[in-house]
Amino acid sequence: MDALIKPIRPSKPSDKQADRPAELDPAEFLAAAVRADQPRPARAEAEQAVKTLLAYIGENTEREGLLDTPRRVVEAFDELYQGYHQCPAEVLDRTFGETAGYDDFVLVRDIEFTSQCEHHMMPFYGKAHIAYTPVERVVGLSKLARLTDIFARRLQTQEHLTAQIAAAIDEILKPRGVAVVVEAEHTCMSVRGVAKHGAMTFTSRFTGMFRDNPAEQARFLSLVRGSQR
């Protein structure tokens, strides 16, 4: 659980984490994703870096319209990357025991998110669909959306985002199973590079009963597909 208290740092594109086996223990995976908090440069240095990029694209950094841009960009970064300073364990900490014997899975679908791809630092956005089968205690529904945002507001690949949401629920709530499907459009693939507007990427992660029981997995997927009609 300690591993969850610390912020998770971005991995380099060359990291082999995307190749991790599906059976990897969630606690192990989260521990592997955690790095000690890095020393951060001063805000003024970050603003200077934005000024350098403006000069790099050929702009006059002293013109009136750009004078406040470095400050705004750094503030936008604070917002977009606030997930590094938020703790999944705290969000999922509050559970409720009065469930009247409820024993099926709980699905929250169509959780909108925006994340930033770690290769280009450009947005990818879409929806996460999350189900878990509680053991005795349930978590507040909004917390699944908050958990999604904690991981989305970091530099990500879609695969990491999907796996991290599933691993956090598995590790913290210890349910009978977790199912996560993420669908997203990547702007690094739509507004630059190969420029394919509308191409959607789907990723999924199943643990416990969702991984072991094809009927439960199919029931989850049919409910998720219901949102796409």
Ligand SMILES: Nc1nc2c(ncn2[C@@H]2O[C@H](COP(=O)(O)OP(=O)(O)OP(=O)(O)O)[C@@H](O)[C@H]2O)c(=O)[nH]1
């Ligand atoms: N697997 C995965 N790939 C991603 C994700 N986001 C962006 N990418 C891809 O990361 C790859 C980076 O490829 P590179 O060849 O190193 O970079 P590039 O020259 O900018 O690639 P192009 O986008 O093809 O122009 C691209 O194929 C992107 O589409 C993601 O979430 N998951």
Ligand SMILES: [Zn+2]
């Ligand atoms: Zn990208």
